[in-house]
Amino acid sequence: MSDSKDLLRAPFELAYNYKRSNGPVMSKFFEALGEQKILGTKSSTGKVFSPAAEFDPDTHESLNDMVEVGPGGSIESFSWIEAPQNHHLIKEPFAFALIKLDGADSSMLHMIADCNEADLSIGTRVTAAWSETTTKRITDIKFFILEK
Amino acid sequence: MSAEDTPKDYSESPINLEYFYTAGSATTRFLNQVKEGNIVGQGCPKCKAVYVPPRGSCPRCGVATDIEVPLTDKGCIESFTVVHIPIPGNPIVPPYVCAMIRLDGANISFLHLIQDVDIENIRIGMRIQAVWKPKEEWTHSLENIKWFAPIDEPDVDVATLRFQES
Numbered sequence: 001m002s003d004s005k006d007l008l009r010a011p012f013e014l015a016y017n018y019k020r021s022n023g024p025v026m027s028k029f030f031e032a033l034g035e036q037k038i039l040g041t042k043s044s045t046g047k048v049f050s051p052a053a054e055f056d057p058d059t060h061e062s063l064n065d066m067v068e069v070g071p072g073g074s075i076e077s078f079s080w081i082e083a084p085q086n087h088h089l090i091k092e093p094f095a096f097a098l099i100k101l102d103g104a105d106s107s108m109l110h111m112i113a114d115c116n117e118a119d120l121s122i123g124t125r126v127t128a129a130w131s132e133t134t135t136k137r138i139t140d141i142k143f144f145i146l147e148k
Numbered sequence: 149m150s151a152e153d154t155p156k157d158y159s160e161s162p163i164n165l166e167y168f169y170t171a172g173s174a175t176t177r178f179l180n181q182v183k184e185g186n187i188v189g190q191g192c193p194k195c196k197a198v199y200v201p202p203r204g205s206c207p208r209c210g211v212a213t214d215i216e217v218p219l220t221d222k223g224c225i226e227s228f229t230v231v232h233i234p235i236p237g238n239p240i241v242p243p244y245v246c247a248m249i250r251l252d253g254a255n256i257s258f259l260h261l262i263q264d265v266d267i268e269n270i271r272i273g274m275r276i277q278a279v280w281k282p283k284e285e286w287t288h289s290l291e292n293i294k295w296f297a298p299i300d301e302p303d304v305d306v307a308t309l310r311f312q313e314s
Contacts, residue, residue: 006176007170007171007172007173007176008170008171008175008176008179008180008288009168009169009170009171010168010169010171010288011166011167011168011169012166012167012168012169013164013165013166013167014164014165014166014167015162015163015164015165015237016162016163017160017162017236017237018160018161018162018163019158019159019160019161020158020159020160020161021157021158022157022158022159027157030159086166087164087166136159137159137160
């Protein structure tokens with residue numbers, strides 16, 4: 001048996017280049033992000049889902065009625081990341097948060113940056129900060145910042 | 149909705165997982181030999197089965213495979229598949245052949261490439277030998293073997309390779 005210090009060790013990266021089929025509803029959602037607009041889908045009961053949902057989990061109806069929400073909203077819950085790691089998109093301390101956008105009844109998971117942990121609490125108002133370049137992905141919203 | 153009026157059908161959604169891999173003592177022993185161009189399997193002290201690549205224990209007997217068994221780089225094709233579909237990021241251009249290689253004296257097989265032969269001539273039981281990279285490129289990896297190529301020896305009946313308890 002070798003000592004553990006003699007064992008071979010090496011970094012290893014496993015990567016898959018998936019391509020996701022967006023479907024008709026999410027296509028509109030991502031397309032709108034490219035125009036710095038956040039869309040949701042509205043059900044017959046008046047409930048608005050954002051990020052857009054393709055089906056209403058309560059009524060099971062398919063959702064096609066797109067409505068604009070945000071870009072402001074309030075924090076429903078958050079988790080502060082004091083020491084971001086390599087795979088995090090933000091290198092300074094930031095928060096992952098569930099944000100209920102104005103006009104929406106569901107919340108969106110995103111990041112909140114350019115703030116301190118003490119600035120954040122449930123109900124704090126935030127607004128979307130947009131990326132310089134748009135790729136029609138959720139990262140077109142760079143992160144959320146405190147509403148002025 | 150037709151293809152024309154679908155604003156954006158697909159989005160790139162790459163997934164990256166970064167690991168730090170630690171080889172166990174069995175794999176370390178094996179790969180240190182591979183670095184030198186040697187293939188050394190590990191044998192079970194109880195049932196005498198030889199494992200290459202070794203994982204450190206015999207799944208049949210549940211004991212450590214602490215017997216080092218030097219093998220040659222010759223063997224036969226136990227099974228194979230012709231790959232026609234390109235895999236993103238894979239430098240090998242289809243069609244190509246992946247095969248389970250059973251080295252002489254081993255009781256399990258491992259996956260590697262078969263080249264230097266027309267695909268339609270590849271068959272189960274075909275005798276093959278490793279084609280190594282230049283020695284200065286050798287690392288702790290079975291990629292030191294570029295691929296396996298057929299050699300001029302009679303085919304093996306793979307049914308005879310089934311493990312016989314001694």
